[in-house]
Amino acid sequence: MDLSGHPRVLLGHFPTPLEHLPRLSQFIGGPEIYVKRDDCTGLAFGGNKTRKLEFLIADALRQNATTIVAMGTVQSNLPPLAAAAACKLGLKCELILEHRVAIDDVDYLDSGNPFLNKLYGANTHFVSDGADATSTMESVADEVRHRGEVPYVIPRGGSTPVGALGYVECASELLAQAKHENLSFDYIVHATASAGTQSGLLVGLKAMHCNTPVIGIGVNASKSVQTQRVLDLARKTAQYLGMPGLVSRDDVIANCDYVGAGYGLVASDMNAALMQVARLEGLLLDPVYSGKCMAGLIDLTRKGFFAGARNILFIHTGGSPALFGYRNQLNVR
Numbered sequence: 001m002d003l004s005g006h007p008r009v010l011l012g013h014f015p016t017p018l019e020h021l022p023r024l025s026q027f028i029g030g031p032e033i034y035v036k037r038d039d040c041t042g043l044a045f046g047g048n049k050t051r052k053l054e055f056l057i058a059d060a061l062r063q064n065a066t067t068i069v070a071m072g073t074v075q076s077n078l079p080p081l082a083a084a085a086a087c088k089l090g091l092k093c094e095l096i097l098e099h100r101v102a103i104d105d106v107d108y109l110d111s112g113n114p115f116l117n118k119l120y121g122a123n124t125h126f127v128s129d130g131a132d133a134t135s136t137m138e139s140v141a142d143e144v145r146h147r148g149e150v151p152y153v154i155p156r157g158g159s160t161p162v163g164a165l166g167y168v169e170c171a172s173e174l175l176a177q178a179k180h181e182n183l184s185f186d187y188i189v190h191a192t193a194s195a196g197t198q199s200g201l202l203v204g205l206k207a208m209h210c211n212t213p214v215i216g217i218g219v220n221a222s223k224s225v226q227t228q229r230v231l232d233l234a235r236k237t238a239q240y241l242g243m244p245g246l247v248s249r250d251d252v253i254a255n256c257d258y259v260g261a262g263y264g265l266v267a268s269d270m271n272a273a274l275m276q277v278a279r280l281e282g283l284l285l286d287p288v289y290s291g292k293c294m295a296g297l298i299d300l301t302r303k304g305f306f307a308g309a310r311n312i313l314f315i316h317t318g319g320s321p322a323l324f325g326y327r328n329q330l331n332v333r
């Protein structure tokens with residue numbers, strides 16, 4: 001899929017590695033598990049946002065923006081990566097951080113991602129749970145305009161059709177890598193939330209006539225909400241690329257059985273998966289996204305969901321800085 005006509009700034013290191021996880025595969029006792037290391041995208045501590053930001057920041061520059069305005073929760077991964085990208089391009093950065101998860105310890109509030117936000121010099125606006133973060137974001141953008149500057153607003157997760165192009169590109173990268181390695185995957189599994197990752201992948205894969213099922217393991221919403229979110233953005237992204245009708249409802253698979261008590265709250269199966277993967281493969285997951293996704297991948301394998309499959313690809317979407325914010329929530333011994 002040729003995206004060369006779409007403005008892009010280079011922020012990361014691509015292609016990200018594709019690795020086999022032999023000890024985890026043996027431990028789970030199912031198909032072979034491979035990992036696409038999007039935790040190693042190269043900007044700050046990596047993660048899926050780098051790919052989205054390459055297109056979003058290019059769009060901001062095209063609009064002569066001077067200030068990036070981005071939004072997320074206290075331990076979200078988008079804000080520090082948006083701030084890092086802004087630093088790299090000489091832009092200012094305003095962050096709107098919602099205190100949506102009921103955790104109040106000092107590590108959660110100040111370590112991990114919030115610490116990085118500070119390190120990158122972003123101007124941070126905290127919004128308490130239940131307050132309207134979107135209207136705060138709009139008023140921050142207005143303040144930026146009043147100062148005579150030009151804001152570029154990035155919504156939650158950077159999941160717009162422009163941001164999703166990062167994962168359209170990832171689909172091309174992945175298929176080229178798989179071909180080179182003589183590998184094929186029966187399923188692709190990754191964490192899904194604001195939907196840019198799954199929507200972009202679906203559009204990219206379908207555009208290249210690849211029908212490998214992409215299973216998004218949800219981390220906040222119900223299955224029906226998450227499915228609709230992915231479908232809506234996939235349709236908008238396909239339309240944006242001039243390919244309306246490319247993705248249908250049947251292409252969207254969201255499994256929301258591993259959310260646990262709620263978004264950002266630690267679950268015991270996630271805690272176990274995070275420790276197993278660290279101790280078997282030296283690979284760091286995160287408690288909010290990739291850890292819950294891995295808990296789902298392990299459980300689904302054990303339940304026989306992947307019966308008959310040879311190779312499964314786990315896309316590691318990053319998030320490891322949150323390990324430090326969740327130090328007191330995780331049970332690591």
Ligand SMILES: Cc1ncc(COP(=O)(O)O)c(C=O)c1O
Nearest residue numbers: 193194195196197289317318319
């Ligand atoms: C580490 C990590 N993994 C997965 C996701 C989910 O990706 P998306 O929001 O594109 O669905 C996010 C962001 O929300 C994330 O920060």
